[in-house]
Amino acid sequence: VILASAAGVSGARIRRKRVQLAAQTVLTEQAVRARDDLIEAVVHELRTPLTSILGNAELVQQASEQPQTVARRAGVIVRNAEQMESILADLLLARSTGPALLGLTSVPSDLRALIENCLAASRTAADARGVTIDVIASDTLWAEVDPNRIRQVLDNLLTNAIKYNRVGGFVVVTETRTIDTVTFAVTDSGCGIAPPERALVFEPYYRTESARRSAQKGSGLGLGISRDIARRHGGDLRLVESSPAGSRFELTLPLELSGHLSAEAAAPQR
Ligand code: ADP
Numbered sequence: 001v002i003l004a005s006a007a008g009v010s011g012a013r014i015r016r017k018r019v020q021l022a023a024q025t026v027l028t029e030q031a032v033r034a035r036d037d038l039i040e041a042v043v044h045e046l047r048t049p050l051t052s053i054l055g056n057a058e059l060v061q062q063a064s065e066q067p068q069t070v071a072r073r074a075g076v077i078v079r080n081a082e083q084m085e086s087i088l089a090d091l092l093l094a095r096s097t098g099p100a101l102l103g104l105t106s107v108p109s110d111l112r113a114l115i116e117n118c119l120a121a122s123r124t125a126a127d128a129r130g131v132t133i134d135v136i137a138s139d140t141l142w143a144e145v146d147p148n149r150i151r152q153v154l155d156n157l158l159t160n161a162i163k164y165n166r167v168g169g170f171v172v173v174t175e176t177r178t179i180d181t182v183t184f185a186v187t188d189s190g191c192g193i194a195p196p197e198r199a200l201v202f203e204p205y206y207r208t209e210s211a212r213r214s215a216q217k218g219s220g221l222g223l224g225i226s227r228d229i230a231r232r233h234g235g236d237l238r239l240v241e242s243s244p245a246g247s248r249f250e251l252t253l254p255l256e257l258s259g260h261l262s263a264e265a266a267a268p269q270r
Pocket of ligand 1: 193208212223
């Protein structure tokens with residue numbers, strides 16, 4: 001209703017629509033609560049960057065400011081709009097973690113190449129914070145995975161390791177193999193995650209207290225989605241270590257090249 005109101009739909013039309021919906025669908029109490037929580041979280045997440053965009057755009061509109069102030073405000077507008085874009089991208093992905101994801105498009109993929117892709121994409125953010133990234137892993141390593149989904153997971157881990165790091169810190173990616181699995185550990189020199197918050201960071205929309213206080217933006221959706229993706233490949237994503245000196249997340253994936261991927265491999269939904 002809030003979103004529909006924001007889109008300019010009249011109250012009477014919303015009420016009519018609600019009656020139609022009520023007649024068509026019987027939602028369980030739990031589903032209604034989940035839907036309302038989601039709407040509330042989306043409105044809350046989008047309102048902060050939107051307020052900043054509107055405030056800055058109105059000031060730019062007045063056109064009485066120095067060119068450098070206008071340029072700074074334009075920068076704030078772009079950053080906040082990007083933030084909204086990333087929230088919407090996360091939401092679309094969250095929506096597809098239902099049955100749609102059971103049909104992963106898995107093909108033999110070079111995991112090292114996927115890591116290199118992510119590194120290239122993270123380079124600007126890492127340089128901006130003076131964070132170094134080292135990868136100690138095989139030159140090529142083939143596994144049957146959905147490359148887009150696994151790139152998403154690696155990207156989430158690397159982005160977090162940069163975002164929640166100290167300025168001038170480091171990120172190291174290492175690889176460990178067993179006969180049929182590979183584990184990539186992403187270790188950072190960031191602020192760490194306090195013990196009571198360690199399990200919560202995989203919950204949708206959860207952001208640690210220090211992340212909420214920091215200037216780093218986020219939706220709190222990435223890690224939960226990433227863990228779902230890893231589990232649906234028959235692997236897992238875990239936070240294995242965290243202290244005020246940094247954190248280590250481990251992504252484990254099976255290495256067989258066929259016959260491993262199945263709906264049964266998927267872990268229960270969060
Ligand atoms: P976000 O979009 O907020 O980064 P994530 O689901 O990726 O969402 O992460 C959830 C929360 O976990 C983050 O908001 C942050 O508080 C915490 N977190 C994730 N990775 C790290 C890390 N490497 N170091 C410290 N905190 C982290």
